Amino acid sequence: MNTGTKDHAELAGIFNKDEDRVNWHDETLWWIRAKRDKIVHQLPEWEALRETASKIKFNVLGNMDTYLMEFEAAAKANGVTVHWAADAKEHNEIVHKLIAEQGVTQMVKSKSMLTEECHLNEYLATHGIEVIDSDLGERIVQLAGEPPSHIVLPCIHKKKEEIGDLFHMHLGTPSNMADPQFLTETARGSLRETFLTRKVALTGVNFAVAETGEFVVCTNEGNADMGAHLAKVHIACMGIEKLIPKREHLGVFLRLLTRSATGQPQTTYSSHFAKPRAGQEMHIVLVDNGRSVQLGREDFRNSLKCIRCGACMNTCPVYRRSGGHSYHTAVAGPIGSILAPNLDMKKYADLPFASTLCGSCSNVCPVKIDIHDQLYKWRQVLVKEGYAPTGKKIAMQVMAKTLASPTMYHAAGKMGRLTIKYAPFAVSNKLNPWYKERDMPSAPKESFGEWYAKNRK
Amino acid sequence: MRVGLFIPCYVDQFYPGAAIATLQLLEKLGVDVTYPPDQTCCGQPMANSGFEHLTGGCNRLFIDNFSGFDYIVSPSGSCVLHIREHLHDEKREAEAKEISHKVWELTSFLTDVLKVQSLPSRFPYKVGVHQSCHGQRGLHLSSMTELVAPSFSKPGSLLAMVKDLELIELDRKDECCGFGGTFCVAEEAVSAKMGKDRVADHLRHGAEYITGADMSCLMHMEGILKRQGSQTKVLHIAEILNSQ
Numbered sequence: 001m002n003t004g005t006k007d008h009a010e011l012a013g014i015f016n017k018d019e020d021r022v023n024w025h026d027e028t029l030w031w032i033r034a035k036r037d038k039i040v041h042q043l044p045e046w047e048a049l050r051e052t053a054s055k056i057k058f059n060v061l062g063n064m065d066t067y068l069m070e071f072e073a074a075a076k077a078n079g080v081t082v083h084w085a086a087d088a089k090e091h092n093e094i095v096h097k098l099i100a101e102q103g104v105t106q107m108v109k110s111k112s113m114l115t116e117e118c119h120l121n122e123y124l125a126t127h128g129i130e131v132i133d134s135d136l137g138e139r140i141v142q143l144a145g146e147p148p149s150h151i152v153l154p155c156i157h158k159k160k161e162e163i164g165d166l167f168h169m170h171l172g173t174p175s176n177m178a179d180p181q182f183l184t185e186t187a188r189g190s191l192r193e194t195f196l197t198r199k200v201a202l203t204g205v206n207f208a209v210a211e212t213g214e215f216v217v218c219t220n221e222g223n224a225d226m227g228a229h230l231a232k233v234h235i236a237c238m239g240i241e242k243l244i245p246k247r248e249h250l251g252v253f254l255r256l257l258t259r260s261a262t263g264q265p266q267t268t269y270s271s272h273f274a275k276p277r278a279g280q281e282m283h284i285v286l287v288d289n290g291r292s293v294q295l296g297r298e299d300f301r302n303s304l305k306c307i308r309c310g311a312c313m314n315t316c317p318v319y320r321r322s323g324g325h326s327y328h329t330a331v332a333g334p335i336g337s338i339l340a341p342n343l344d345m346k347k348y349a350d351l352p353f354a355s356t357l358c359g360s361c362s363n364v365c366p367v368k369i370d371i372h373d374q375l376y377k378w379r380q381v382l383v384k385e386g387y388a389p390t391g392k393k394i395a396m397q398v399m400a401k402t403l404a405s406p407t408m409y410h411a412a413g414k415m416g417r418l419t420i421k422y423a424p425f426a427v428s429n430k431l432n433p434w435y436k437e438r439d440m441p442s443a444p445k446e447s448f449g450e451w452y453a454k455n456r457k
Numbered sequence: 458m459r460v461g462l463f464i465p466c467y468v469d470q471f472y473p474g475a476a477i478a479t480l481q482l483l484e485k486l487g488v489d490v491t492y493p494p495d496q497t498c499c500g501q502p503m504a505n506s507g508f509e510h511l512t513g514g515c516n517r518l519f520i521d522n523f524s525g526f527d528y529i530v531s532p533s534g535s536c537v538l539h540i541r542e543h544l545h546d547e548k549r550e551a552e553a554k555e556i557s558h559k560v561w562e563l564t565s566f567l568t569d570v571l572k573v574q575s576l577p578s579r580f581p582y583k584v585g586v587h588q589s590c591h592g593q594r595g596l597h598l599s600s601m602t603e604l605v606a607p608s609f610s611k612p613g614s615l616l617a618m619v620k621d622l623e624l625i626e627l628d629r630k631d632e633c634c635g636f637g638g639t640f641c642v643a644e645e646a647v648s649a650k651m652g653k654d655r656v657a658d659h660l661r662h663g664a665e666y667i668t669g670a671d672m673s674c675l676m677h678m679e680g681i682l683k684r685q686g687s688q689t690k691v692l693h694i695a696e697i698l699n700s701q
Binding site for chain 2 (some may be wrong): 009010012013016017019022028037040041043044046047186191214308315317318322330352353354355356357358359360362363364376380382383384388392393396399400401403404405406409413416417431434436437438439440441442443444446447448449451452453456
């Protein structure tokens with residue numbers, strides 16, 4: 001989807017034109033948030049688990065170099081080829097080369113937000129390689145020609161009728177057929193064919209264990225396994241922050257991940273990959289793409305603890321009412337809004353402002369990332385770096401000056417109240433965004449300060 | 458005990474009733490309250506918009522006005538949280554720090570410092586409580602639905618002392634109303650939608666009044682209620698606790 005130069009507020013404004021759709025989107029995600037609440041409240045040790053996970057990741061972030069080298073050595077010893085990519089471009093080139101070496105022009109891929117971040121599908125398409133996404137939701141948005149709107153639920157913004165239309169157009173299902181069971185079976189049949197014929201399969205990585213060189217991929221559909229087990233070449237792409245030190249730590253993260261993501265106790269498939277089977281090639285691409293820069297930003301370092309559960313999106317009242325695409329970045333929602341400006345401050349300067357700083361995101365985060373505090377901090381950085389609109393800058397300067405002087409403040413307050421009282425058209429008009437759907441507060445005859453001076457001396 | 462009354466700018470200008478109720482309630486409880494007349498704004502509108510570096514003037518003024526009190530009390534969780542977290546002054550860092558430790562939001566001051574056990578108030582209406590995010594998640598005025606922790610509510614325990622008041626349950630206990638300071642105009646569409654949804658939850662459960670510890674959220678919801686021509690009103694919690 002080309003969002004052009006529109007910012008979050010504009011895109012959210014467009015999404016909000018259809019209020020019924022906003023209600024449906026909000027309720028669907030709230031239902032998942034409520035499922036999450038129910039299941040986490042069944043674990044008395046939930047907060048201790050979060051604290052443990054946060055500390056494990058804190059350790060990883062402080063010793064990234066050591067763990068990466070440990071992981072590389074162990075993976076190599078397992079017979080896996082390890083590649084390093086400094087950025088998205090290098091990542092895409094490595095994957096392309098591995099496919100080209102097999103002399104094929106098709107690949108099957110399980111869901112990986114890293115490849116979305118690197119725009120791998122588009123890159124491979126320009127090189128004549130067809131990628132089929134095998135996660136059902138991801139496949140649906142792929143058929144629609146859109147990016148995912150959610151990192152765990154890629155097509156949560158689509159209604160089943162719309163999916164029926166897409167399948168009718170692309171997979172030959174009858175028109176006006178929106179039965180989820182039927183559509184899922186159709187997708188299953190079509191993907192089965194893909195799994196059986198692809199020589200190369202790409203998966204993401206949820207957790208990579210430094211100690212053993214193994215990695216774990218979590219899916220609810222088993223599609224990562226189907227791809228990887230049938231293909232001659234398995235390419236696993238991971239951001240370098242996906243590391244955990246030891247196998248014993250997996251228990252902490254696997255218990256947290258899906259409870260936070262969908263309210264399930266476990267993912268249906270938590271697949272452990274250690275070494276290539278006989279005759280298979282296994283490759284791991286370790287991708288930096290801005291992560292070491294973020295690691296160097298002390299205020300934002302904690303964002304690299306993220307295990308991509310999407311809980312912050314489901315709970316975010318703004319995300320639920322603006323839709324994932326309004327964030328115009330691969331990882332939407334609160335966590336995306338602290339990751340994206342690290343990649344491109346100018347392009348994503350709007351995102352840290354797409355929040356009321358309500359703090360619910362920080363509370364649901366299974367690794368205790370201080371998300372809303374980081375949003376606040378990004379605002380300060382972005383303004384200092386000059387990414388604030390000029391109008392806002394001037395307004396803030398005037399406001400700061402007025403509020404720093406009791407005399408000016410009292411005069412401005414009085415003028416404001418008189419305006420609302422005697423010239424309401426000056427504020428109650430279309431130019432005032434407050435007034436569009438809200439009435440102005442009424443103007444009392446005196447301020448509290450004036451009342452106090454008369455009544456308490 | 459000398460208490461400085463901190464009245465946020467928009468409460469001073471648009472909701473003097475909430476400020477008067479706060480003052481009268483504290484006086485009723487035997488507190489020696491003073492309102493420093495030269496106060497303006499805590500600086501939060503600038504800070505939350507990314508212009509924390511422009512809040513020096515507000516910070517200096519706040520320190521001038523509120524140094525020397527035993528406690529500083531305000532009927533606004535959001536402004537109190539801002540002072541607690543962001544009040545700085547390079548030249549007077551010790552004073553700033555002291556103030557940020559002495560500033561209290563009204564309901565928590567009543568429950569935690571004064572340890573109020575009963576109130577002589579009566580309010581015979583159905584009331585919905587809006588938990589402001591900064592009060593709840595920032596100042597821990599009540600338990601949060603996201604956390605696995607015991608349930609409590611400081612505003613709720615005070616409202617339970619009010620005779621004939623009927624508290625209503627909400628479908629979403631602690632969802633944000635969408636005010637968010639400058640967010641309410643910068644992200645007008647989402648902000649208004651959040652406000653409408655918040656108000657609808659209260660109306661669905663028969664609220665005659667919506668109350669809370671933050672007038673800013675209430676101002677936002679009041680704007681929506683008025684636009685909808687609703688009979689439901691907003692009142693700051695101080696006004697209910699102070700009612701007879």
